[in-house]
Amino acid sequence: MSLVRDGIPASPGIVIAPARVLRWEVPRVPHGGVVAAEQVEREVERFREACAWAKERIRELQARTEQAMGRVEAQIFEPQILMLEDSDLIDGTIAYIRENHLTAERAFEWRVLEWESQWSHTAHPMVLDKLNDLADVQNRVLRRLLGMPDPELRARTGDDKVILVARDLTPSLTVQLDPRQVVGIATDSGTRASHNSILARSLDIPAVVSLGDLSEHVREGDEIILDGRAGRVIVGPSEEDKTAYRERDFQIREWEQELLLLAHLESVTRDGHRVQLRANIDLPGEAASARAHGAEGVGLFRTEFLVVGRGAAPGEEEQFRAYSEVVRVFPRSPVIIRTYDLGGDKFPAFLHMAPEENPFLGWRAIRVCLDEPQMFRGQLRALLRAAALGDLRIMIPLVNEVAEVVETRRHIEECLAELRAEGHDVPEHYSLGAMIETPAAAMSAPELARHVDFFSIGTNDLTQYTLAVDRGNSRLSRLYNPFHPAVVRLMALVADAGRAAGIEVGVCGEFAAHPLGAFLFIGLGVHSLSVGPSALAEIKKVIRSVSREEAAAAARDALAAGTPNEVVEALGRHAEDWIDLTRFMASWNLSATA
Numbered sequence: 353m354s355l356v357r358d359g360i361p362a363s364p365g366i367v368i369a370p371a372r373v374l375r376w377e378v379p380r381v382p383h384g385g386v387v388a389a390e391q392v393e394r395e396v397e398r399f400r401e402a403c404a405w406a407k408e409r410i411r412e413l414q415a416r417t418e419q420a421m422g423r424v425e426a427q428i429f430e431p432q433i434l435m436l437e438d439s440d441l442i443d444g445t446i447a448y449i450r451e452n453h454l455t456a457e458r459a460f461e462w463r464v465l466e467w468e469s470q471w472s473h474t475a476h477p478m479v480l481d482k483l484n485d486l487a488d489v490q491n492r493v494l495r496r497l498l499g500m501p502d503p504e505l506r507a508r509t510g511d512d513k514v515i516l517v518a519r520d521l522t523p524s525l526t527v528q529l530d531p532r533q534v535v536g537i538a539t540d541s542g543t544r545a546s547h548n549s550i551l552a553r554s555l556d557i558p559a560v561v562s563l564g565d566l567s568e569h570v571r572e573g574d575e576i577i578l579d580g581r582a583g584r585v586i587v588g589p590s591e592e593d594k595t596a597y598r599e600r601d602f603q604i605r606e607w608e609q610e611l612l613l614l615a616h617l618e619s620v621t622r623d624g625h626r627v628q629l630r631a632n633i634d635l636p637g638e639a640a641s642a643r644a645h646g647a648e649g650v651g652l653f654r655t656e657f658l659v660v661g662r663g664a665a666p667g668e669e670e671q672f673r674a675y676s677e678v679v680r681v682f683p684r685s686p687v688i689i690r691t692y693d694l695g696g697d698k699f700p701a702f703l704h705m706a707p708e709e710n711p712f713l714g715w716r717a718i719r720v721c722l723d724e725p726q727m728f729r730g731q732l733r734a735l736l737r738a739a740a741l742g743d744l745r746i747m748i749p750l751v752n753e754v755a756e757v758v759e760t761r762r763h764i765e766e767c768l769a770e771l772r773a774e775g776h777d778v779p780e781h782y783s784l785g786a787m788i789e790t791p792a793a794a795m796s797a798p799e800l801a802r803h804v805d806f807f808s809i810g811t812n813d814l815t816q817y818t819l820a821v822d823r824g825n826s827r828l829s830r831l832y833n834p835f836h837p838a839v840v841r842l843m844a845l846v847a848d849a850g851r852a853a854g855i856e857v858g859v860c861g862e863f864a865a866h867p868l869g870a871f872l873f874i875g876l877g878v879h880s881l882s883v884g885p886s887a888l889a890e891i892k893k894v895i896r897s898v899s900r901e902e903a904a905a906a907a908r909d910a911l912a913a914g915t916p917n918e919v920v921e922a923l924g925r926h927a928e929d930w931i932d933l934t935r936f937m938a939s940w941n942l943s944a945t946a
């Protein structure tokens with residue numbers, strides 16, 4: 353019997369290979385661990401030397417990562433360096449050595465255990481990333497103290513092609529991965545924004561994260577299918593599964609080839625309606641590949657990479673460089689940049705955010721920005737300066753009411769006045785949009801439309817908040833269904849309100865990357881779809897295969913449907929000439945439960 357697990361798609365691509373289960377462990381400290389009084393200072397010295405050595409190694413790794421992958425990726429090691437400078441960890445360990453006459457390794461182990469126990473009561477992704485960094489630091493310092501060699505990933509993975517399965521990977525293990533051997537990564541924890549997901553995307557290794565306790569159910573050598581695009585892992589697949597996935601992989605590659613040829617063609621429906629197809633990107637470096645794959649601009653540039661895991665907020669210049677880099681790739685097309693969507697699963701160290709019971713219902717996104725005007729205005733200033741170079745549009749996440757837009761506009765106007773007074777080049781007009789991600793925003797769309805220049809529907813959060821289903825909980829993945837009639841009706845409200853107000857309505861959530869989702873949006877009359885670079889091929893093909901008239905009829909039927917299954921069936925009926933629904937349902941991890 354095969355085991356099927358759905359997690360979070362973290363890096364696209366389909367691979368089939370045997371599992372290499374990686375159970376990396378921090379070395380055990382030998383029993384005993386007490387020294388004579390006269391040796392105490394020597395232990396303190398040993399500990400200081402090990403920390404200095406660890407910091408040096410991390411800096412080397414950081415420099416190599418910067419050279420191989422870029423500056424953003426190299427920043428991933430910053431939290432570890434900060435830990436090695438943290439007086440609570442370092443002085444706390446030294447105090448244990450002096451007060452209890454412990455060996456350096458025993459005292460450090462104690463202190464680390466205390467840090468861990470402060471955090472480990474929660475399964476919060478931010479905390480898990482932090483624990484992961486701490487484990488990396490602990491591993492390095494203890495190995496130095498115990499005279500053990502650094503962990504060598506290559507020795508553990510060998511030369512054959514494997515899919516690495518682990519509870520989690522530390523950043524220093526991930527940067528050592530060789531994409532010729534490790535062809536896929538499946539981890540129990542992690543989010544799209546966590547260190548390892550960012551590194552996997554940079555290394556072009558397909559990855560699925562947040563797979564529950566998958567690593568406990570996989571044995572060394574088990575055959576695995578990993579679909580990093582749909583977020584699915586199948587352990588011990590049947591021959592039919594393998595054939596279906598090979599076909600799907602082949603089809604996607606073929607589509608991608610086709611699209612590279614079609615990249616210069618317009619994104620229009622069969623009956624001549626333009627639907628702008630833009631890209632979602634997480635790092636500035638992804639813009640060029642998005643353009644090569646036919647994106648007509650950027651529909652969502654997530655900016656959290658600039659702050660997550662940082663010890664200090666990034667300066668205006670650094671931000672200006674990152675935003676300008678993307679605008680320069682698309683000098684004549686819209687580049688929609690989202691202001692920081694912090695909170696939820698993304699917490700920068702410098703904000704010192706207190707743990708929350710319900711972080712996704714907590715201090716998040718625009719709420720954080722409006723409460724932290726210094727950070728927010730630094731970002732707005734950099735955005736406004738980069739807007740002078742092209743068609744940059746500012747978008748704010750998780751808007752719930754008009755007051756948030758009004759306050760954002762006030763900050764923007766003040767920043768513009770400041771920048772002009774300082775002699776900076778800034779545009780005459782600016783464009784401000786709201787992400788529609790909550791039922792409150794969708795139902796207030798007519799009011800919001802009077803205050804913004806565009807809407808962008810964030811289907812990932814809109815689905816989560818409408819259905820009260822955690823988008824990252826793999827146990828609930830069957831219930832997380834954007835085809836639910838309630839979600840579809842809310843999206844239609846937004847499209848109608850935007851049309852009535854004469855503003856652009858786009859979609860930037862994952863549902864736009866779903867062929868039937870894209871079909872529905874075309875039918876609802878949205879102006880633009882924004883999808884991850886790996887989905888551009890498929891969605892461009894959908895746009896060019898359908899007629900808007902047919903899509904509108906499909907949307908009408910979908911809006912009259914009473915269950916998620918009926919919604920899918922209604923759309924499928926109108927899509928028969930371009931979609932093979934049975935195959936599509938099987939390969940698309942589609943759980944349209946009634």
Ligand code: PEP
Pocket residue numbers: 652654693789809810811812813814860861862
């Ligand atoms: C969304 O919620 O649909 C969205 C695009 O934003 P994110 O996935 O970054 O929350």
Ligand code: MG
Pocket residue numbers: 749789810812813
């Ligand atoms: Mg969102």
